[in-house]
Amino acid sequence: MDEDSRYEAVRSRDGRFDGEFFFGVATTGIYCRPSCPAVTPKRRNVRFFMTAAAAQGSGFRACRRCRPDAVPGSAEWNVRADVVGRAMRLIGDGVVDREGVAGLAVRLGYSARQVQRQLTAELGAGPVALARAQRAHTARVLVQTTDLPITEIAFASGFASVRQFNDTIRAVYASTPSELRTNAPQPPAKSLAKEPDSAPADGAGPTAEPSAGIPLRLAHRGPYQSAAVFDLLQREAVPGIEEVTGIPGRRTYRRTLRLPYGTGIVAVDERPGTLKGVPRPHTGGWLDARLHLTDHRDLTTAVQRLRRLFDLDADPYAVDERLGADPRLGPLVAARPGLRSPGAADPEELAVRALVGRAESERLVRRHGRTLDVPSGSLTHLFPEPSVLAEAATGDTPVAPDEPAPGNALAGLVAALADGTVRLDVGADRDDAQAALVALPCMDAATVAVIRARALGDPDVAPPGADIPDAWRPWRSYAVQHLLAAGELELP
Known part of the structure; x- marks a missing residue:
């Protein structure tokens, strides 16, 4: 434009x-x-x-x-595989706050000066400024949705000092932190199902249970087929780390998360009113969420992981325009405008689950997953880390009983994830990750395609052997979702 x-x-x-x-x-x-x-x-x-x-x-x-x-994040960062796109995904995940610009540069394979120059030239801001803006947003959310002391919020948001925190809040919002808290939006008396004049976004906002963790509205642009996403999550849910409760149209997805500073339990509600189709033209909406975190410094990372899981930063207008013009896909797009291609809350977990399936994943959770200090209903564990599985796989977790444990596919995958041979974080190069996966023993092409589409968030993946023409680029992952929803394609 x-x-x-x-x-x-x-x-x-x-x-x-x-x-x-x-x-x-x-x-x-x-x-x-x-x-x-x-x-x-x-x-x-x-x-x-x-x-x-x-x-x-x-x-x-x-x-x-x-x-x-x-607002929702730019869909461009999901599509782009270059250094700027990878950098934006890493900054969104909180890497600059945790590891600094030097850590970001190492992950990207560039010097800090090169990263600074490329981001500033294209986006008008370097990595420090981009992270600062994100910290300010995180701080506003905590100020307006929790009763945490202001000083605690300053450090939980990633600021190095209270003075830096106060100066940033005044510069960005023209208010002091106390004024932000005083002027926080209040929950309305009416039902949340009512569509507002303009949809709010991630941040302070009313929820049905404001005391149940940090309440957020996870914004998305355009129509959103929540039923299809919640159907998928319900089919795939691994007991112990996930659950989906409620009836279609009013379900809640809950899961545990391993985060950089601690652990979390998140809950996301299916939005009433999105089940049957399209909101008003050119508008968006949101999914209500609640986050219970053992360390509030994990707020930004937890939110970004939920956004990737639910594909909330997608551009449904661009996707539907391209796919809707195809004679085969046109009727499917018209029936399900805004259909998303879900990602993963934990890429390494997704890779293991894609390889071994739901039943085996549950066994791995029960046997090797870390037990939560305070269970929440049926949520009792964290999915085991690759290093834990790598150690266990050498002796007792073969994928098939007649396959030697050290040589089976699970052992090869978790060992590669544990030692960094395979990188699936948000800043990973997708082509490099795929090449590393293909080189693993017993790793089939169909599983690699699932990992690339879900764990790496690639919007343009075609399963091997499926009739997915190149004319559907760069949105073949979304085309696959339409074919699956219409029963015209089955994946193993």
């Missing part, structure tokens, strides 16, 4: 572009999302930015009305 096209999107308050770009208003010093309901500013007063961090770096503060810091 050129700047004139972006301005037309702003004039029409087009929610399709929320998160794809931001605009600042020179006369007010405020930056907004394209769908902001405020009066459209004059073209000469508008400045456009690729990221919220770039807008903040240019001196603009976040609009209090549209909360531009909390």
Whole structure:
């Protein structure tokens, strides 16, 4: 899009572009999302930015009305496999906060200077500024949804000092942390199923059980076929680490998470009203979620992992436009607009599960998974780490009884994950990861395709042997979901 096209999107308050770009208003010093309901500013007063961090770096503060810091992430970072796309996924996962720019550069295989130069040239902000914007958003969520002391929130959000925290909050939101807490949105008296005039995004917002963990609204753009996603999660749920409760249309998905600083239990509700089809044109919506974390520093990482699992940063307009024009897929897209290609909350866990299946995964959880200090209903364990499985696989966990344990596929996979031969984190190079997987003993092409599509979040994967033409690029993973939903394709 050129700047004139972006301005037309702003004039029409087009929610399709929320998160794809931001605009600042020179006369007010405020930056907004394209769908902001405020009066459209004059073209000469508008400045456009690729990221919220770039807008903040240019001196603009976040609009209090549209909360531009909390829009869905750009779908571009899911599609792109270059260094910028990989860097954005890693920053979203909190790598800069945990390991610094040097750690980010090592993961990408570039020097810190090269990473800084490429991000700044393309996005208008370097990795430190991008991480700072993310920390500010995390801080706002904790301020407005918890009773944690402000000082504790400062460090939980990743800030190095309380002073840095206070200065950033004032610069980004033109408010002190105390003022943010005082002005936090209050839960409405009406049902959450009612569609609002403009859908809120990740961050402080009303939920049915505000005391049950940190309440969030996980925003998405465009229509969202929640039934298909929850059906898949229900079929795949591994007892002990996952459960799906409730009736279709009003289900809740719960699972345990191993996180960098601690553990978490997350719950995501199926959104009433999305079961039958399409919200209003050019609008988005959200899924209500609650997060119980043993360490609040894990908030950003937990949210990003849920977003990847539910494919919330996808661009359904681009996907449906391309696939809907195909004679074979057109009727399927019309029947299920906004169908998503779910990812994984834990890529290494997904790889193991894709290889051994649900029943064996449950056995691995019961035998080798770490027991939660405080179980939550049927959620009692964490999925075992690759290093734990690698040690166990040398003696007692063959995939097939007649296969020697050291040479079986599970042993090869978990050993490769444990020693870094195979990398499946959000910053991994997808082609390199696939080549490493294919080289493992007993690893079949169909399993590798599932891992690439789900664990690595590749939107353009065709299962081997399936009739998936190249004309459906770059959205073949979504085409597969349409064929599966229509019963025209079966995967092992």
